[in-house]
Amino acid sequence: xxxxxxxxxxxxxxxxxxxxxxxxxxxxxxxxxxxxxxxxxxxxxxxxxxxxxxxxxxxxxxxxxxxxxxxxxxxxxxxxxxxxxxxxxxxxxxxxxxxxxxxxxxxxxxxxxxxxxxxxxxxxxxxxxxxxxxxxxxxxxxxxxxxxxxxxxxxxxxxxxxxxxxxxxxxxxxxxxxxxxxxxxxxxxxxxxxxxxxxxxxxxxxxxxxxxxxxxxxxxxxxxxxxxxxxxxxxxxxxxxxxxxxxxxxxxxxxxxxxxxxxxxxxxxxxxxxxxxxxxxxxxxxxxxxxxxxxxxxxxxxxxxxxxxxxxxxxxxxxxxxxxxxxxxxxxxxxxxxxxxxxxxxxxxxxxxxxxxxxxxxxxxxxxxxxxxxxxxxxxxxxxxxxxxxxxxxxxxxxxxxxxxxxxxxxxxxxxxxxxxxxxxxxxxxxxxxxxxxxxxxxxxxxxxxxxxxxxxxxxxxxxxxxxxxxxxxxxxxxxxxxxxxxxxxxxxxxxxxxxxxxxxxxxxxxxxxxxxxxxxxxxxxxxxxxxxxxxxxxxxxx
Amino acid sequence: xxxxxxxxxxxxxxxxxxxxxxxxxxxxxxxxxxxxxxxxxxxxxxxxxxxxxxxxxxxxxxxxxxxxxxxxxxxxxxxxxxxxxxxxxxxxxxxxxxxxxxxxxxxxxxxxxxxxxxxxxxxxxxxxxxxxxxxxxxxxxxxxxxxxxxxxxxxxxxxxxxxxxxxxxxxxxxxxxxxxxxxxxxxxxxxxxxxxxxxxxxxxxxxxxxxxxxxxxxxxxxxxxxxxxxxxxxxxxxxxxxxxxxxxxxxxxxxxxxxxxxxxxxxxxxxxxxxxxxxxxxxxxxxxxxxxxxxxxxxxxxxxxxxxxxxxxxxxxxxxxxxxx
Numbered sequence: 001x002x003x004x005x006x007x008x009x010x011x012x013x014x015x016x017x018x019x020x021x022x023x024x025x026x027x028x029x030x031x032x033x034x035x036x037x038x039x040x041x042x043x044x045x046x047x048x049x050x051x052x053x054x055x056x057x058x059x060x061x062x063x064x065x066x067x068x069x070x071x072x073x074x075x076x077x078x079x080x081x082x083x084x085x086x087x088x089x090x091x092x093x094x095x096x097x098x099x100x101x102x103x104x105x106x107x108x109x110x111x112x113x114x115x116x117x118x119x120x121x122x123x124x125x126x127x128x129x130x131x132x133x134x135x136x137x138x139x140x141x142x143x144x145x146x147x148x149x150x151x152x153x154x155x156x157x158x159x160x161x162x163x164x165x166x167x168x169x170x171x172x173x174x175x176x177x178x179x180x181x182x183x184x185x186x187x188x189x190x191x192x193x194x195x196x197x198x199x200x201x202x203x204x205x206x207x208x209x210x211x212x213x214x215x216x217x218x219x220x221x222x223x224x225x226x227x228x229x230x231x232x233x234x235x236x237x238x239x240x241x242x243x244x245x246x247x248x249x250x251x252x253x254x255x256x257x258x259x260x261x262x263x264x265x266x267x268x269x270x271x272x273x274x275x276x277x278x279x280x281x282x283x284x285x286x287x288x289x290x291x292x293x294x295x296x297x298x299x300x301x302x303x304x305x306x307x308x309x310x311x312x313x314x315x316x317x318x319x320x321x322x323x324x325x326x327x328x329x330x331x332x333x334x335x336x337x338x339x340x341x342x343x344x345x346x347x348x349x350x351x352x353x354x355x356x357x358x359x360x361x362x363x364x365x366x367x368x369x370x371x372x373x374x375x376x377x378x379x380x381x382x383x384x385x386x387x388x389x390x391x392x393x394x395x396x397x398x399x400x401x402x403x404x405x406x407x408x409x410x411x412x413x414x415x416x417x418x419x420x421x422x423x424x425x426x427x428x429x430x431x432x433x434x435x436x437x438x439x440x441x442x443x444x445x446x447x448x449x450x451x452x453x454x455x456x457x458x459x460x461x462x463x464x465x466x467x468x469x470x471x472x473x474x475x476x477x478x479x480x481x482x483x484x485x486x487x488x489x490x491x492x493x494x495x496x497x498x499x500x501x502x503x504x505x506x507x508x509x510x511x512x513x514x515x516x517x518x519x520x521x522x523x524x525x526x527x528x529x530x531x532x533x534x535x536x537x538x539x540x541x542x543x
Numbered sequence: 544x545x546x547x548x549x550x551x552x553x554x555x556x557x558x559x560x561x562x563x564x565x566x567x568x569x570x571x572x573x574x575x576x577x578x579x580x581x582x583x584x585x586x587x588x589x590x591x592x593x594x595x596x597x598x599x600x601x602x603x604x605x606x607x608x609x610x611x612x613x614x615x616x617x618x619x620x621x622x623x624x625x626x627x628x629x630x631x632x633x634x635x636x637x638x639x640x641x642x643x644x645x646x647x648x649x650x651x652x653x654x655x656x657x658x659x660x661x662x663x664x665x666x667x668x669x670x671x672x673x674x675x676x677x678x679x680x681x682x683x684x685x686x687x688x689x690x691x692x693x694x695x696x697x698x699x700x701x702x703x704x705x706x707x708x709x710x711x712x713x714x715x716x717x718x719x720x721x722x723x724x725x726x727x728x729x730x731x732x733x734x735x736x737x738x739x740x741x742x743x744x745x746x747x748x749x750x751x752x753x754x755x756x757x758x759x760x761x762x763x764x765x766x767x768x769x770x771x772x773x774x775x776x777x778x779x780x781x782x783x784x785x786x787x788x789x790x791x792x793x794x795x796x797x798x799x800x801x802x803x804x805x806x807x808x809x810x811x812x813x814x815x816x817x818x819x820x821x822x823x824x825x826x827x828x829x830x831x832x833x834x835x836x837x838x839x840x841x842x843x844x845x846x847x848x849x850x851x852x853x854x855x856x857x858x859x860x861x862x863x864x865x866x867x868x
Contacts, residue, residue: 059771085776093773105764109863110786119782120772155862171772 014071045232097172103164114152162193190323195530220533261464265492276313285344306504319495369441375433379425431462625833645818656742660749668757712815797853801846
């Protein structure tokens with residue numbers, strides 16, 4: 001690349017003000033970077049780093065209350081910030097296009113796929129409906145959608161997440177833009193789908209020589225596709241450079257911290273857990289869901305959990321890994337009797353809990369607790385943290401004074417200030433709230449903890465802290481943990497054994513080393529091959 | 544589910560609902576104090592027991608209640624809604640005579656409120672925070688909060704008595720005997736005040752609903768997608784926002800269409816509109832059971848029918864419905 005040629009995109013000293021009342025003055029402050037044609041630039045950062053804001057500013061799609069307060073965005077030499085709306089409309093969709101994070105909400109639910117794709121061509125001057133139709137068909141085929149002739153007449157809700165994202169990409173490619181901005185385009189997708197979409201973007205970028213700006217929080221994805229990387233923290237670019245340099249020789253402490261937090265398989269060695277006392281034995285557990293059905297039609301039956309068996313000892317962590325719809329969350333809910341079971345046994349300390357009535361099961365409930373996914377939705381905003389932590393024990397007959405002193409101990413144990421006791425959940429960050437959620441689960445001295453995607457809503461650095469907390473607590477309290485996750489990297493990092501679920505069944509179980517190095521089932525093999533950044537070892541970068 | 548399956552199922556349910564309404568109303572009316580025979584006898588100036596008993600026998604009121612119900616239901620199935628004690632005409636004739644006037648009034652009021660409400664709601668949402676938004680929303684609040692009868696009386700005062708622009712009551716000019724287009728124009732002239740009065744409240748409701756729904760949809764991701772495609776703002780509003788935002792308005796409208804028939808009672812009384820609402824009001828005062836029951840039956844059938852049509856239309860407006868059901 002010639003250093004003196006004009007880059008496709010040059011962002012110069014861009015600043016965007018935040019309205020008063022935010023925790024800082026600028027959404028992004030004085031950032032500069034270049035993107036050349038034929039290059040993939042990854043913008044990495046945690047939530048609130050301003051990475052999406054930058055992307056939206058380029059497209060002129062910032063919300064009304066945010067205005068760039070300084071700098072220039074030069075696209076092929078022309079300043080986008082100086083353009084008026086009609087001029088920008090000419091550029092959007094034609095010479096620069098964008099793909100968003102949520103493939104479901106990003107498509108108009110009431111418009112057929114073909115109309116949504118054709119609309120780009122229509123607004124940019126292609127008047128001939130037949131030409132548009134032909135192009136739609138070509139595009140759908142190009143992005144690898146099955147049966148384009150039928151699929152183009154479908155509404156978005158008929159499509160899977162991956163298919164919808166392909167439609168979005170087809171839409172973005174319709175007029176062969178020079179710049180493609182992808183804002184976390186694979187974050188909402190399953191890992192195997194993610195791998196396919198990343199592959200597609202890379203393939204298209206090479207074939208068309210586009211410049212791609214790829215916004216992501218996932219260093220694994222960066223390792224897979226980036227040519228160059230910029231790292232953002234709280235609105236500032238802290239580091240930028242070629243991907244190999246940033247990934248393997250990070251200079252800025254923030255980048256180093258982020259990379260150190262990337263979940264990665266640890267070599268456990270043999271752990272003592274295998275000798276722990278048997279706590280849970282699950283035998284041929286079944287759960288089916290029925291939906292629809294009426295006078296004229298048969299109900300649809302889904303085997304959410306099908307003939308699942310496993311064992312768990314005290315002090316052991318079992319990872320239940322699978323993609324969306326694999327039945328892993330239903331399994332967790334069945335174990336705690338939060339969902340009815342259709343067959344099989346769940347032996348807790350040797351006693352089958354499946355036939356127990358709700359009343360008979362109640363005394364046992366305190367021994368099995370759950371940590372939920374969403375730290376925002378799972379805590380009652382009208383209750384203080386103290387109330388949240390003492391409610392369970394008090395309901396189980398513990399005197400209030402005792403519950404209270406225990407709650408304060410727990411706050412200390414999960415790394416929160418004791419003063420958190422009198423505050424409300426909304427005063428805390430996501431990571432802190434998840435600590436409250438863990439403290440709540442521990443308030444009843446459980447022997448079994450089911451953590452359902454408990455860290456997937458958290459930023460990577462916070463995620464690392466919460467994982468560490470869980471591991472330390474387990475060592476201290478000798479509890480058994482069932483860790484449900486879609487992220488194989490996390491499972492490999494903290495679990496003693498991993499169970500891979502696929503369509504309601506456990507297709508493979510074993511220690512991480514075995515599952516990773518010699519996967520037996522084809523599904524597991526595919527899953528592992530799809531892990532982003534598999535070749536890259538973050539631990540070597542920050543030694 | 545296929546549309547035909549759906550239609551058959553809904554039709555069966557609709558018939559059950561109407562049947563339920565008929566039975567319930569029949570029981571309720573007979574539980575209310577006041578016997579039509581004594582009212583009739585009283586008005587005839589002969590309140591003696593023998594005459595009343597004779598009247599009761601004549602109208603079948605001496606039969607057990609279940610038998611009366613059975614006779615009534617049999618009649619309904621053959622289109623016979625009974626005989627009005629008071630008017631000495633079959634109920635069906637009375638209702639068919641009055642129904643067109645009510646359907647005309649409520650239909651006009653419905654279209655008026657829906658069209659104006661959506662239009663104002665779109666303007667308010669599009670120009671959110673502007674003077675236009677404030678004016679629209681404040682007027683909507685005023686009409687939302689003001690009682691219907693008061694608006695009716697005030698509009699008669701201002702537009703009929705004071706300005707003499709519009710006729711204050713009835714459906715046609717008395718004794719004018721217009722025919723053809725002249726008659727249509729005359730009826731239209733008479734329609735204005737009742738339509739606007741009856742429609743204003745719902746206009747206010749639709750305005751607020753449309754605005755809120757538009758603002759909600761405007762914040763959704765696919766609107767951003769449309770803008771990222773380079774679609775001009777006006778087209779984004781029309782093609783992407785409005786079509787989605789109209790769904791809750793549509794749902795609400797289908798429920799309100801029934802209420803509108805009820806609301807017509809008041810309007811028809813104030814404007815002396817010769818519709819079914821006034822028929823019901825008079826029948827109520829006169830304890831004219833068969834007429835009351837007939838009116839209830841017909842209004843219930845209209846409501847159920849409107850909802851059925853709305854459900855069917857919904858399947859065309861929102862493709863996700865068919866998959867969900």
